[in-house]
Amino acid sequence: MEQLLQHLRNLGFTELESKVMVCLAQQSTQSGYEVAKRLGVSRSNVYATLQRLLTRGVVQLTPGEPARYSMLPVKELTRMIAGQIDASLSYLEQAMPSSREESPSFHIVEGERNVIELINRELDKAGEEIVAGIWREEAAWFRQKLENAEQRGVRVLWSFEGLEEDGHPGIRLLKGGISGRKFWMVIDRHWCIVGMRGDGIPAQALVTEHPLMAELLLQHFSQEIILYEMENDLGQELIRRYGQGYTRILDRYLPGIIPAD
Structure with a gap:
């Protein structure tokens, strides 16, 4: 009732x-x-x-x-x-006045339900491309929407954050890391969302259509693709030359950065 x-x-x-x-x-x-x-x-x-x-x-x-x-x-x-x-x-x-901003704005969305509903609405509107980085725990939020987008001809590219298939984590860029799981998405190369959630941590995300954010996220994704291909082809050689998790390179430029435990 x-x-x-x-x-x-x-x-x-x-x-x-x-x-x-x-x-x-x-x-x-x-x-x-x-x-x-x-x-x-x-x-x-x-x-x-x-x-x-x-x-x-x-x-x-x-x-x-x-x-x-x-x-x-x-x-x-x-x-x-x-x-x-x-x-x-x-x-x-047709009638609602629309303010013209000199530059794209950034805004925050809080709460798991609000974040999920917002992303699902944008996925429904995707016309050409969806690029995303997401943890497996959160992938269930959007799997059906991503499949629907592919069926209507949208190119979908996504990577899983966190543990890889073999159980090895990625590089942790700050000691201690960040508590929670991050996710991000770029739709049609202009709409962007970056957020995180975790056990006991309410979902929170930053949303913008600023072209710089889209460029940064897409560059991050392209670098992940390059590293993935190189590690598949030259894995042991890269470890021999640069150390596990590229620690020798990281220590050269930013001492104290260490691989995740």
């Missing part, structure tokens, strides 16, 4: 309007007095609510003594609401 009421609220109905609608749907026709009694709400509030619902066209009135009310058939109701929403969204796209 609560889930149904929540969806009605999401569609713009008030708490009492939602309860009255559900109450009317549970029985063919009822008077305002009967609805008020079943809900335990004052008759004046119920009659005012019924009047608003009549005005919106979601409730039908049968005149009489007393007058009786009934819900619009559910299929007719959903078609009507869908039409109203489509019309409002169409008008919004």
Whole structure:
């Protein structure tokens, strides 16, 4: 019941309007007095609510003594609401003023649900290319959306962060590392998201369309590809010359950087 009421609220109905609608749907026709009694709400509030619902066209009135009310058939109701929403969204796209910023902005998205919903919306809009770096634990969030994108012709390139197939971790660039799992994504070479989450750590992400961020992430991905190919071809030779995890190179430029344990 609560889930149904929540969806009605999401569609713009008030708490009492939602309860009255559900109450009317549970029985063919009822008077305002009967609805008020079943809900335990004052008759004046119920009659005012019924009047608003009549005005919106979601409730039908049968005149009489007393007058009786009934819900619009559910299929007719959903078609009507869908039409109203489509019309409002169409008008919004055309009429809403859009501020022109001199440079792309950055903003933060917090909470796992908000991050997942945002990325899924952007994946649905991807037209040409998706490039991503993600841990296996988070890959389940987007696997279906990525598969759907591939099926409609979008090129999808992604790498797994963290442990590799053989169990060896990547290089940790700071002693102690960062607690949590990072993820990033570039869609159509302009929309970017960089974030992290982990056990006990709420998901948080930075979102931008700044071209510099897209360039940095794509360069990072290209470097990973180059290293992957080189390590496959020259693995032992690279270890002999540069040390495990390239420590000899790292110590030369940034002493103290060590491979992950």
